[in-house]
Amino acid sequence: MSFTTHFFADDLPNSFFEIPVAIHAGQPALPVENPSAVLDLFRAEAVRNDIIVLTHPAGLRVAGIFPHEGSDAYFGFWETIDDVALNRDAFARLASEARRRGYGRLLGPLNFNTFHAYRLRLGPAPSWNVFDREPRNPAHYPALLAQLGFSPALTFESRLIRADAVPEAYGQKADLLAAFQQLPYDLIPLNPDTWGPHEAELHALVDNVFSANPAYRRIPLAQFRRQYNAGFAAGLCPHTSVLFRDRPTGQLVAFSFCQPNYAPLGLGTTPPNFARDYPRLAHKVLLAKTVGVHPDFRQQQLMSFLGAYGMMSFRELYTEIIFCLMRSDNFSRHFTNGLPMEVAHYALFGQELA
Structure with missing residues (x-):
C-alpha cells in the first residue's frame, strides 16, 4: 500500500483520526483529539494556507501547511510508527512540494500556529509525566527527524x-x-x-x-x-x-x-x-x-x-x-x-x- 494524498478542501479522511490511536495505544498519556474541533481548525486555516494531508495505513499521518504569506512551510499533526523509510518518503514529498512553491525552510511539528500544539519533547518523560498542552510525543520522534536531516530550530524548557x-x-x-x-x-x-x-x-x-x-x-x-x-x-x-x-x-x-x-x-x-x-x-x-x-x-x-x-x-x-x-x-x-x-x-x- 502507498500514501494517500488528500488536498484539504472541507473534510478529512477517517484514517486521519484512526492512525494516532493505534500509535499511542498503551502509552500513559494518550493525546485526545476532538475531530469536530480539529476539522473546524482546518477549515478556518484553509483561508490562509494550502493544506496537503498524507496518510499511510502502516502508521503515518502528516499535514503539509503552505502559508499564502511567508517563506517557511510547516508540517503538523504528525503521528508515526518508528520507521525511517516510511517517514523519509513522506517528508521527501512535503519538501519537494515546498520547494516547488518557493519556500526556503520546512518547520515543525506545528499545527498551523503557536496557539495550537507544536514542538516535541526531548528525552524521557519528566517526573510529572505530562501537563496540559505539553508535547507528549513518543520517544522516537526526535530521533526520526534527526535521521531525516532536521535539527532544532527553536528550543524550550519547563522547570x-x-x-x-x-x-x-x-x-x-x-x-x-x-x-x-x-x-x-x-x-x-x-x-x-x-x-x-x-x-x-x-x-x-x-x-x-x-x-x-x-x-x-x-x-x-x-x-x-x-x-x-x-x-x-x-x-x-x-x-x-x-x-x-x-x-x-x-x-x-x-x-x-x-x-x-x-x-x-x-x-x-x-x-x-x-x-x-x-x-x-x-x-x-x-x-x-x-x-x-x-x-x-x-x-x-x-x-x-x-x-x-x-x-x-x-x-x-x-x-x-x-x-x-x-x-x-x-x-x-x-x-x-x-x-x-x-x-x-x-x-x-x-x-x-x-
Missing part, C-alpha cells in the same frame, strides 16, 4: 521547582515582594467574570506580546475566542492569574495565565474548572503557563512582578510549581535561575530546503 526549594525562592525574592506592594498598576484577577469584558483587548495584547516571536502567526479574534474564552478562564487559577493595567492610559500591559496541574484527574476532553477540580487534587502543583509584557512596557521588571503576584498566594494553595514551555532564550527563564529544579527540554525542528 519544576519542588516543595523543598520554595523557601529558598521566597528568600531570593524578598526585595521583589516588598517592591510589589508599591506597584503603580491596577491588578485585575482573571476569572470567567473578568475575562469577557477584556477579551478583545486581551487578544490585541497577546498579539503585541508575541508578534515578534519566531513561528508566531496572528489569529483572528473569532478563532482566538474558540480556544480562549470564559470557559478557558474557568480553568485558570483565579488567585495567581492576572492582568496589569496602566493607570494613566487604561491600557492592558501584562498578563499571566496560571492553572493547577489537572492531569492527575484524567479529564480528557472535559474542560477543567478551578472551582470544581482544584479541591479534587491530592497533590496541588501550579502551572505557570503563559506570561507576557507589552513591548512598550518592558525593562520595568513587570515580568518579575507577574511572578511576585503569583507568589502572594502560592504557599496557601500549592506545594510545587512548573514554569511551562519557556523559550530557551526568553527573559522569563531568569526568574528561577539559581534555584534547584528539574528541567524538561523541547524543540521545534527545521530543515533548509535550498
Whole structure:
C-alpha cells in the first residue's frame, strides 16, 4: 500500500483520526483529539494556507501547511510508527512540494500556529509525566527527524521547582515582594467574570506580546475566542492569574495565565474548572503557563512582578510549581535561575530546503 494524498478542501479522511490511536495505544498519556474541533481548525486555516494531508495505513499521518504569506512551510499533526523509510518518503514529498512553491525552510511539528500544539519533547518523560498542552510525543520522534536531516530550530524548557526549594525562592525574592506592594498598576484577577469584558483587548495584547516571536502567526479574534474564552478562564487559577493595567492610559500591559496541574484527574476532553477540580487534587502543583509584557512596557521588571503576584498566594494553595514551555532564550527563564529544579527540554525542528 502507498500514501494517500488528500488536498484539504472541507473534510478529512477517517484514517486521519484512526492512525494516532493505534500509535499511542498503551502509552500513559494518550493525546485526545476532538475531530469536530480539529476539522473546524482546518477549515478556518484553509483561508490562509494550502493544506496537503498524507496518510499511510502502516502508521503515518502528516499535514503539509503552505502559508499564502511567508517563506517557511510547516508540517503538523504528525503521528508515526518508528520507521525511517516510511517517514523519509513522506517528508521527501512535503519538501519537494515546498520547494516547488518557493519556500526556503520546512518547520515543525506545528499545527498551523503557536496557539495550537507544536514542538516535541526531548528525552524521557519528566517526573510529572505530562501537563496540559505539553508535547507528549513518543520517544522516537526526535530521533526520526534527526535521521531525516532536521535539527532544532527553536528550543524550550519547563522547570519544576519542588516543595523543598520554595523557601529558598521566597528568600531570593524578598526585595521583589516588598517592591510589589508599591506597584503603580491596577491588578485585575482573571476569572470567567473578568475575562469577557477584556477579551478583545486581551487578544490585541497577546498579539503585541508575541508578534515578534519566531513561528508566531496572528489569529483572528473569532478563532482566538474558540480556544480562549470564559470557559478557558474557568480553568485558570483565579488567585495567581492576572492582568496589569496602566493607570494613566487604561491600557492592558501584562498578563499571566496560571492553572493547577489537572492531569492527575484524567479529564480528557472535559474542560477543567478551578472551582470544581482544584479541591479534587491530592497533590496541588501550579502551572505557570503563559506570561507576557507589552513591548512598550518592558525593562520595568513587570515580568518579575507577574511572578511576585503569583507568589502572594502560592504557599496557601500549592506545594510545587512548573514554569511551562519557556523559550530557551526568553527573559522569563531568569526568574528561577539559581534555584534547584528539574528541567524538561523541547524543540521545534527545521530543515533548509535550498
